[in-house]
Amino acid sequence: MPSIKQVQITFDCxxxxxxxxxxCEVLGYVVPPPPEGFVTWGDYDLSLPPEKRDEWAACQDPSGGGPRMYFQRVPENKVVKNRVHVDVRVGTGLVGEERLAALEAECARLLALGAARGQLLLADEENESCLVMQDIEGNEFCLS
Structure with missing residues (x-):
């Protein structure tokens, strides 16, 4: 069986x-270059009929190590909890108060970008602490 070489995470939005x-701001990702013949994505978007503008967007890890993220416009609003979510690993290797401080610092940065804070899940016998958050359209993700 062949191995998978790349993974893309897709968001309906x-x-x-x-x-x-x-x-891009959360992860330090970048928007890929616009299609050939266009200086900016805005120029590309303006070349499309109005109903096709802002139909999709993508961002990628500039180092090439992380998964590409793809965002596609859908007509319906988000109404239930995500079945899959992104973990933003800001506290790797940290425990206790040091981990909580790292989670809170990143939470403050992301709140300024428009994220919403959710529940803080404190460490137990099996898991370290994490903080549930929502992106600017309500998609859940965790700071872990």
Whole structure:
């Protein structure tokens, strides 16, 4: 059986460009270059019929190590909890108060970008502490 070489995480959303830029800020990702013949993505978008504008966007790890993230416009709003979510690993290797401080510091940075804070899940016998959050369109993710 062949091994998988790349993974893309896809988000359904109302405003792909806005959500892509949010995740670029969260992860240090970048928007890929616009299609050939266009100086900017804005120029590309303006070349499309109005109903096709902001139909999708993407961002990628500039080092090539992380998965590509793809954002596609859908007509319906998010109404239930995600079945899959992204873990943003800011506290790797940290425990106790040191881990909580790292989670809170990153939470404060992301709140300024428009994220929403959710529940803080404290460490137990099996798991270290993590903080549930939501992106600018309500998609859940964890700071772990």
């Amino acid at each position: 109302a405003s792909p460009t806005r959500v892509a830029h949010f995740w």
